[in-house]
Amino acid sequence: MKKRLFLGTLATAATLPAFTPAHAAAARGPALLTVTGAVAKPNRGPFEPVRDQMMHKQKLSFDKAHAFDYAELSALPAITIKPTLEYDGKVHALRGPLLLDVLKAAGATLADSSRIVLRAVDGYAATITVAQARAQRYIVATQMDGAPMALGGLGPLWAVYDADKVAEMASRPVQERFGSCPWALYHIEVQA
Numbered sequence: 551m552k553k554r555l556f557l558g559t560l561a562t563a564a565t566l567p568a569f570t571p572a573h574a575a576a577a578r579g580p581a582l583l584t585v586t587g588a589v590a591k592p593n594r595g596p597f598e599p600v601r602d603q604m605m606h607k608q609k610l611s612f613d614k615a616h617a618f619d620y621a622e623l624s625a626l627p628a629i630t631i632k633p634t635l636e637y638d639g640k641v642h643a644l645r646g647p648l649l650l651d652v653l654k655a656a657g658a659t660l661a662d663s664s665r666i667v668l669r670a671v672d673g674y675a676a677t678i679t680v681a682q683a684r685a686q687r688y689i690v691a692t693q694m695d696g697a698p699m700a701l702g703g704l705g706p707l708w709a710v711y712d713a714d715k716v717a718e719m720a721s722r723p724v725q726e727r728f729g730s731c732p733w734a735l736y737h738i739e740v741q742a
Contacts, residue, residue, distance in 0.1 A: 579619035586612035588742035591657030616656035631712040649688035667739040670732035704733040
């Protein structure tokens with residue numbers, strides 16, 4: 551019967567790896583994070599004013615980038631940190647990959663003196679060095695207290711570190727510890 555042959559062929563085909571061109575990798579899910587600048591593993595082309603409206607409004611531009619969707623970020627090894635947050639003065643569990651692991655996945659050039667510009671959807675930007683990101687163990691948090699972070703809250707991504715474990719920050723009032731930690735992170739520029 552042709553129907554059984556069709557279903558058998560379909561079932562067999564489902565077990566084979568799908569052919570996808572390299573540029574289609576970014577099409578798995580919507581991009582949550584775009585890494586530009588000194589990246590050697592781009593998976594998308596140059597800046598497009600219509601496609602990249604938020605970046606256009608924030609006067610950004612690039613010739614290549616690595617765009618991460620939630621699945622790609624979630625596939626990276628993750629750690630959990632438990633800082634006291636300024637918003638309620640309580641300890642929260644934040645989970646996600648190390649910031650430097652995200653940048654390595656994009657093929658970023660990571661000299662200690664390289665600068666990393668972390669940009670939020672509202673345009674807020676903070677600049678740190680690779681040495682600072684390494685010493686303070688910045689993560690790209692994707693979860694807070696065991697749940698994904700929502701847009702409109704602190705997410706869906708947050709570049710953050712455990713300020714309670716960094717001596718010079720732990721001695722400051724909690725509201726002064728996270729100036730270099732943009733929540734609603736969507737863009738990182740690596741300056742070699």
